Amino acid sequence: MKLTSADFIQALRKIADRIEQEKDYLSELDRAVGDGDHGVTMSIGWQAVKAKLEEFDGNSTCGEICKAVGMTFLNAVGSSVGPLYATAFIRGSAVLQGKTELNEDDIVQFWIAAVNGILERGKAQPGEKTMVDAWHPAMAALKASREAGKDLAASLEDAVKAAEQGMKSTAEMLSQKGRSSRLGERSLGHQDPGATSAYMILDSFTHTIKSLQSLAS
Amino acid sequence: MKLTSADFIQALRKIADRIEQEKDYLSELDRAVGDGDHGVTMSIGWQAVKAKLEEFDGNSTCGEICKAVGMTFLNAVGSSVGPLYATAFIRGSAVLQGKTELNEDDIVQFWIAAVNGILERGKAQPGEKTMVDAWHPAMAALKASREAGKDLAASLEDAVKAAEQGMKSTAEMLSQKGRSSRLGERSLGHQDPGATSAYMILDSFTHTIKSLQSLAS
């Protein structure tokens, strides 16, 4: 399958809508382990992104869209997730430069670059109860499924499953990074908000890809 | 009947106990129209008086006891009621000077002097929704009953009835003095806390007189 700049914009809008729907839930998760604002922050960031996307259309390159998304998100929110997702989108934009149409490999490379950005910026290891616990296994699954010859949609579905599992596993982890790390034992039993929104982002993107694919077939 | 210094001390102790019992109720009344502390203030004042009374015994004159009560109450509470009752007891002490035994007329004169002190210090008129609305009719009844030839206990009973009626009538008055005066119409329906404690003081004193009388007869 192919993803045009217009499709890419559409996929990003859908993520913004998904976050908007879930923002109260995300804040509630953060209330248990952090400062209770993760939904607010993600909503502010993604709504700013959605507004910024108005400036782009099918003629824009995915690279420039992606870079603008990163900078917009960052300047709208700051916070922990601002630098993490900004770095993700800016790194991701590097592999999409000049492109108004993405093939399946471009999209895989985009996600891998983006998540590497998150890892480098945040320096969190898997198991520290952060968004990395969703993103890291998701990327491992994505790569494995591609190597096993699956198509993009199927591979992304595997990645989403891994993200979901990673997200759920954070409930059993002792927090090491971010605000919740002060909690120690008391963070047990609570799912990490950043891992949860990470799963939602990937899940939403995968839905878009699947519906584009079914439209195309 | 006669009232000794020891009886007088006893009567004052009883007042302190009565106020202590009713302090929450008095604060609740003040909560509706003032700052909610009338019971606290009266309790602090009367408990200080009770402690001070330890320094006196049957050899003390009623005048010196009475003056000490006034100064002790004042310095323990300040507030609106401090100067009012301090003035009352200091004026009252003037008619009891040098006496270790009081006759019925002494006691009547004591109360009249005391209440005149309240009127002069506070400059409140009857009808302004203050303790004066209990004290003023009570003294009128006390004088009238004495003039009609009733004994002290009976006259005090009449005074208590008048105080009770005056106290109740404050619920229908617009406040003019004290904290509650800002309320205007909204003070309607609420009984004045100071009028209520005034009634209690006189009622408690009258009970003491009646039981002394029944003991004597």
Place this chain on the structure above:
Amino acid sequence: MKKLINHPAAVVEEMLEGFVAAHSRYVRQLPHNKRSIVSTNTVRPGKVGVICGGGSGHEPSFLGLIGKGMVDGVPVGNIFASPPPDPILEVTRAVDAGAGVIYLYGNYAGDCMNFDMAAELAGMEGIRVETVRITDDVASAPKSEEDRRRGIAGDFLVFKVAGAAADQGYSLDEVVRVTSKANQVTRTMGVALSPCFNPQTGRPSFELGPDEMEIGLGIHGEPGVQKGKIKPADEVAGELLDRILADMPLSRGDRAVVLVNGLGSTTYMEFFIMYRRTAQILAEKGVEIHRSYVGEYVTSLEMGGCSITLMKVDDELARLMDHPADCPMFVQM
């Protein structure tokens, strides 16, 4: 009601011990009465002594305002209760430096009676005492009866004027003149969102529904003039200013000092949002803001809400407001 206290009956004494320990450079307790708090360094020959006071529970007022350019001593009362004459008199003796003493307090029955008794006793000792009762609370009595009004947050601005005048060497008559003038041009309207809890009763000072506010509420929880649904800050600020300006009109070219005072538990964020609209409204009317105070100056324990005070200043008042002050809980360079 949850509070960081030991015994409800000991809160005032323990607060004073802590206060004096924390600020021993500024204040001391007098030996006879621990509720008599005076400055360590402001009393000087020929300077008028400035005393303010009232009940506890309004911190930083009154004791946090003892210091250079402000007040010289504070007799401290129980929570929301005037101090008795005894500490007032003791403070009066300590701060009199031959030029007489001014008593400043909000116009409440209890304060009037106790301070008057003290003034009488001080007079008998040959100390000249004058009194200015502060009456800035617009909600507390109608326009024609200004002298029956109560003192609330405007207390702070009036103390500031008196303290500066005394520090600048004004005579007692002159301090009284300028302080009365300050009081006459000072108006406050407040809004309450949540009650305070008297540590000694454990009860809320009043009841408000979860979406209610009350306009004109007193700083001791005395009921206000109008209860209603909570509104956006801009509307609330507008209503408070409407009432102030209806009472004391300001016109183009007038100058005002603005005080947005917090009652205890409301956030600074909200004060600045209220200030923002206040400044807009005054700008629309062409009123110049000479100086602004935004924060907690006269609280009501942990009551929620705030008040807006305007003082209409002439050159003299403006100059006195600009005079520096150095106190434990208020410093102005």
Place this chain on the structure above:
Amino acid sequence: MKKLINHPAAVVEEMLEGFVAAHSRYVRQLPHNKRSIVSTNTVRPGKVGVICGGGSGHEPSFLGLIGKGMVDGVPVGNIFASPPPDPILEVTRAVDAGAGVIYLYGNYAGDCMNFDMAAELAGMEGIRVETVRITDDVASAPKSEEDRRRGIAGDFLVFKVAGAAADQGYSLDEVVRVTSKANQVTRTMGVALSPCFNPQTGRPSFELGPDEMEIGLGIHGEPGVQKGKIKPADEVAGELLDRILADMPLSRGDRAVVLVNGLGSTTYMEFFIMYRRTAQILAEKGVEIHRSYVGEYVTSLEMGGCSITLMKVDDELARLMDHPADCPMFVQM
């Protein structure tokens, strides 16, 4: 949740408008980003620029501390969220006077990442930036992992040291040295009694029973280390100090600066009662209190509770703490 606000999404912008209007003698907004707030009068050639920052909701920190002897600029974040690099960088450019700039902030993941990004960008523009992350919160990580700890009320004392050092002409290296030293000898333990309400979620930051308190709670409502029944103030103060002194022992002859910091809705009366016991305990240990701060310096919206901070001072730190400061929400003569 009742608040004097207009739109939840506009609280930070409107607060800043009000703040800058009220304190225009001290601060201004930079043209490119209204969240970049800088001093009107402290930047001077050769002086190290001092920047502190973080999320909104901690007022008087951070923006109320812009002024002489304190900080030169503050990039402002959303409520409890680090500002992004953009306003940090803009403030950096504005306060750099050729001597370099120091970034000071509580050690939170978000602040670290955003300030580091800004520092990198500033470095690319030839501005030398150094960073000291404040880590005073004893409850936030065990003793051997001090550098993972968070910054809470101790922020204020560390800012004070840095601001004074810069004002006294220390070089950037020297400001970094003394500020790091200050951070290393500053410890805080807090107790929370009631939650704050983020105006944007309308939800309480945590739940506590009507007779519960929580020790070690963070200034953004992050859960603490120990929940329990509320105790008398003297016991609470004792527990907080025990934990501080177990972490940073003080012995006879040592000197300390004490800060009792209110989180938002607790009364000054309670702070002084907590201070009283703190002073008693330090006196018993023979520790001299060099200077004390009691009030609201680093709040957490309207959270209930307070913290106790000790800074163990040597001559240099004592001298810097005594240096005057003149800011909108903090003045020291």
